[in-house]
Structures are given as structure tokens and as C-alpha cells.
Amino acid sequence: MSGKPKLHYFNGRGRMESIRWLLAAAGVEFEESYLEKKEDLTKLQQDGSLLFQQVPMVEIDGMKLVQTRAIANYIATKYNLYGKDLKERALIDMYVEGMFDLNELLMTHEIQPADKKDQHFANMMDKATNRYFPVFEKVLKEHGKDFLVGNQLSRADVQLLEIILMAEEFQPDILAKFPLLQSFKARISNIPTIKKFLQPGSQRKPPSDEEVVDKVMKIFYS
Numbered sequence: 644m645s646g647k648p649k650l651h652y653f654n655g656r657g658r659m660e661s662i663r664w665l666l667a668a669a670g671v672e673f674e675e676s677y678l679e680k681k682e683d684l685t686k687l688q689q690d691g692s693l694l695f696q697q698v699p700m701v702e703i704d705g706m707k708l709v710q711t712r713a714i715a716n717y718i719a720t721k722y723n724l725y726g727k728d729l730k731e732r733a734l735i736d737m738y739v740e741g742m743f744d745l746n747e748l749l750m751t752h753e754i755q756p757a758d759k760k761d762q763h764f765a766n767m768m769d770k771a772t773n774r775y776f777p778v779f780e781k782v783l784k785e786h787g788k789d790f791l792v793g794n795q796l797s798r799a800d801v802q803l804l805e806i807i808l809m810a811e812e813f814q815p816d817i818l819a820k821f822p823l824l825q826s827f828k829a830r831i832s833n834i835p836t837i838k839k840f841l842q843p844g845s846q847r848k849p850p851s852d853e854e855v856v857d858k859v860m861k862i863f864y865s
Contacts, residue, residue, distance in 0.1 A: 647671075647673050647674050648674070648701055648702065648703040649673065649703075650699065651678070651687060651692075651699065651700040653679075653698075653858060654679075655851045655855045656750065657851075657859070659698075660848055661715060661802055662699060662701060663840075663846055666718060667836060667837065667846070667847070668836050669723075669836065670836045671718075675846065679862075680861070681863075684863070687700065692707050695710070699711055699714060701714050704721075712743075719797070724796060724801065726797055731792050731797075734791075734792045734799075735798060738779070739799055741775060742799075742802050742806055744775075745775045745806055746805075746806055748763070752764060753851050771810050772817060776824060779791070779824060780824050783823040789830055796831075796834065804827075804837070
């Protein structure tokens with residue numbers, strides 16, 4: 644049996660994308676098993692693989708881990724992306740929880756009903772530019788280092804870059820008023836493992852198109 648982590652999810656971003664980012668940043672090769680139809684999900688549910696009947700699920704180190712935060716916590720701890728002490732970990736957790744809130748808005752835009760998309764988009768961009776990105780600009784200014792926490796790469800850096808790039812897909816100049824975040828983006832993007840993940844042909848997923856959204860609706864909501 645392969646020693647590589649195996650990710651069970653659909654072939655798209657969703658809640659698994661932050662897991663892919665963390666593994667890639669850590670330089671860890673991983674395999675993926677895609678859900679293509681509702682029966683694929685049902686099979687995992689019925690064979691006891693999904694503790695709470697939900698994906699994402701990651702097979703790693705003899706475990707079948709579910710719940711996105713639990714998976715991310717394990718990977719971050721295992722691959723030294725979780726700070727050097729309890730205080731740093733608390734800061735990382737605090738920043739990442741804020742990122743999850745913004746990520747949820749960005750991630751769910753594509754499945755909004757047509758009559759609510761404009762309102763959702765406006766709310767999403769407002770929150771990004773007036774609530775979340777100012778916080779991280781301030782953190783970088785006050786901390787005065789290359790990273791959000793301590794002086795080494797953490798999951799907070801990785802997941803902030805992921806969110807910045809997602810937000811720029813919606814509004815390319817969204818960082819116009821945030822010079823430190825612009826520098827942060829360039830710096831973290833140039834870390835070799837992350838640079839590799841950003842190249843075409845990697846396991847990073849593109850924005851979901853209508854075909855992917857339709858498949859997701861059939862797998863999870865039919």
C-alpha cells in the first residue's frame with residue numbers, strides 16, 4: 644500500500660482545497676480519489692469510512708480523518724506548519740479561523756441562486772476589503788517579519804495566500820490598498836514548494852465551472 648496520503652473528495656476545490664495547499668506547501672505528495680456520482684459517496688458512508696457521513700476524508704498514517712479543521716490541524720502539526728510554541732499556535736488558530744470565515748464566502752459564491760449572486764458578491768468583496776484584509780495588513784506591519792506568526796512558514800501564511808489568490812479571481816486589484824499583503828503574496832508564492840503548486844499541471848484545482856457545480860449538486864444534494 645502506498646504511503647502517500649489519499650484524499651477523498653470531488654474533483655474541485657470546496658473544503659478539500661486548503662488541505663491540498665497545506666500538503667503541497669509541506670512538499671508532501673498525495674493521491675486523490677474523486678467522487679463522480681452520489682453512489683461513490685454512499686459507498687464511503689456505508690463502509691464506515693466517514694465518521695460523520697461527510698467528506699472531506701483523508702487517509703493518512705493508518706487513519707481515516709474527517710472534518711476539515713481536524714485534518715488541517717494534523718497536517719500542520721505533522722509537517723511543522725503550526726508554530727514553535729503554544730502562543731504561536733494560538734495566533735495561528737485565531738488568524739486561520741478568520742480566514743475560514745472569508746473562505747466560506749468565497750467558496751460558496753458559485754452555488755448561490757442566480758437572484759442572490761450579486762448581493763453575495765457585494766457582501767463578499769466588502770468583507771474582504773473592509774474586515775479581513777485590513778486585519779492581516781496590520782498584523783504584517785506590527786509583526787514586522789516575512790510571516791504572519793513567528794519567523795517561519797505556518798499554515799496561516801499558506802491559507803492566507805490561498806484566499807488572496809481566490810479573492811483576486813473575483814477582483815484582480817483587490818490588494819490595491821494593501822502594499823504589505825502584495826509583498827506577502829509575492830514572497831510566499833516564491834517558496835519552492837508553493838511555487839511548484841502554482842504551476843500548471845499541479846493538483847491545485849481551478850475555479851469551479853457550471854459542470855463541476857452541477858456534479859456537486861447531484862452528489863451532495865440530490
